[in-house]
Amino acid sequence: MRxxxxxxxxxxxxxxxxxxxxxxxxxxxEQEKTVSQIIDEIKGNQSNISQHLACLKGCGIxxxxxxxxxxxxxxRNQHIRDLLTMFDVVLExxxxxxxxCDRHID
Amino acid sequence: MRxxxxxxxxxxxxxxxxxxxxxxxxxxxEQEKTVSQIIDEIKGNQSNISQHLACLKGCGIxxxxxxxxxxxxxxRNQHIRDLLTMFDVVLExxxxxxxxCDRHID
DNA sequence: TTATCATATTAGCTTTTACTAATATGTGTG
DNA sequence: CACACATATTAGTAAAAGCTAATATGATAA
Numbered sequence: 001m002r003x004x005x006x007x008x009x010x011x012x013x014x015x016x017x018x019x020x021x022x023x024x025x026x027x028x029x030e031q032e033k034t035v036s037q038i039i040d041e042i043k044g045n046q047s048n049i050s051q052h053l054a055c056l057k058g059c060g061i062x063x064x065x066x067x068x069x070x071x072x073x074x075x076r077n078q079h080i081r082d083l084l085t086m087f088d089v090v091l092e093x094x095x096x097x098x099x100x101c102d103r104h105i106d
Numbered sequence: 107m108r109x110x111x112x113x114x115x116x117x118x119x120x121x122x123x124x125x126x127x128x129x130x131x132x133x134x135x136e137q138e139k140t141v142s143q144i145i146d147e148i149k150g151n152q153s154n155i156s157q158h159l160a161c162l163k164g165c166g167i168x169x170x171x172x173x174x175x176x177x178x179x180x181x182r183n184q185h186i187r188d189l190l191t192m193f194d195v196v197l198e199x200x201x202x203x204x205x206x207c208d209r210h211i212d
Numbered sequence: 213t214t215a216t217c218a219t220a221t222t223a224g225c226t227t228t229t230a231c232t233a234a235t236a237t238g239t240g241t242g
Numbered sequence: 243c244a245c246a247c248a249t250a251t252t253a254g255t256a257a258a259a260g261c262t263a264a265t266a267t268g269a270t271a272a
Contacts, residue, residue, distance in 0.1 A: 004194050006132070010125050012197055017123040018230080019116045026112070035249055048231060050250055060200030069239050069248055079196050086192055088110050090185050091118055094166030124260080141219055154261060156220055175218055175269050 015059040016087070020044060021052045025075070028062065029084060032074035121165040122193070126150060127158045131181070134168065135190060138180035 016022060023042040027033060033041070039049050053073060056062045061080055065072045075081050122128060129148040133139060139147070145155050159179060162168045167186055171178045181187050 004197050006125055006128055008201060009193055009197050010123060010128050012200060013119065013123045013128075013193060014229095017116060017119045019112055020230085022112055022116050022119075036247090045232065046249075047233075047251085051230085054250075060202070071249070077199060079199055083192055083196050086189055087115055087119060090189050091110050091115050093183060093185055094118060095114060096166070120259095126260085142217090151262065152219075153221085153263075157260085160220075177219070 012059055012061075015056055015061045016083075018052070020048065021056055024049065024052060024056065024073075025061070025084060028074050029081060032065065032072040034070040034072055036070075038073070118165055118167075121162055121167045122189075124158070126154065127162055130155065130158060130162065130179075131167070131190060134180050135187060138171070138178040140176040140178055142176075144179070 016025070020042070023044075024038055027038055027041050035046075035050065035053065038044075038053075039046055042049070053062070053064075057064060057073075060076055062073050063076050065074070075084075122131070126148070129150075130144055133144055133147050141152075141156065141159065144150075144159075145152055148155070159168070159170075163170060163179075166182055168179050169182050171180070181190075
């Protein structure tokens with residue numbers, strides 16, 4: 001297998017490692033949504049969500065499509081969807097551990 | 107599919123979203139290693155690596171096995187290994203985007 | 213039982229990330 | 243054109259994460 005740049009891999013994964021971003025991803029997993037719809041569904045702050053969308057888009061995790069005054073966001077491709085599903089699978093294995101791990105360092 | 111707790115999922119993913127932790131995981135992906143071996147291979151600070159190992163273990167991503175004065179760490183199971191592989195697959199899709207995304211927010 | 217090696221923990225500090233509020237841009241509509 | 247709505251950007255601040263150095267624990271071996 002080809003060698004992948006660790007920095008880039010970590011940067012990619014970082015895209016998934018925040019609650020708001022994960023909520024956005026869950027929200028558009030099956031169907032594209034406008035920014036307003038996303039804000040509505042996850043009850044977030046407009047500015048905050050916009051920033052997270054920029055982050056996800058910058059990492060190539062999601063794509064945006066303009067239609068009139070709306071912008072529809074969706075997952076980039078099926079691989080991303082598979083990855084999201086995989087997270088859920090792995091979570092079932094580790095759930096009890098993660099639950100009691102209260103911080104990441106220290 | 108059962109509903110998963112977002113907070114917990116994010117916490118799990120967080121385990122993968124740091125360069126040092128990813129280096130540790132790559133390092134033990136195929137074979138268990140002692141802490142000293144890991145420190146050696148990734149040329150890290152002992153305290154720092156120990157903290158990251160605690161984090162990975164706390165999240166259930168890796169497991170430790172005592173043998174004499176050594177502790178051998180390895181991936182928890184095949185699902186974790188599959189997930190690591192999947193990261194590489196997805197990275198190939200998004201590589202060019204991630205490369206130019208310099209921060210995660212702002 | 214003391215010395216040594218392997219690993220863990222703590223504390224302090226720096227850097228990064230996330231959030232909110234305010235403001236800006238951009239697009240359609242009367 | 244002016245207004246309303248959708249989204250983005252900026253600035254400032256608060257919170258979280260990561261690093262290093264120092265110290266502690268725990269096991270083996272002399």
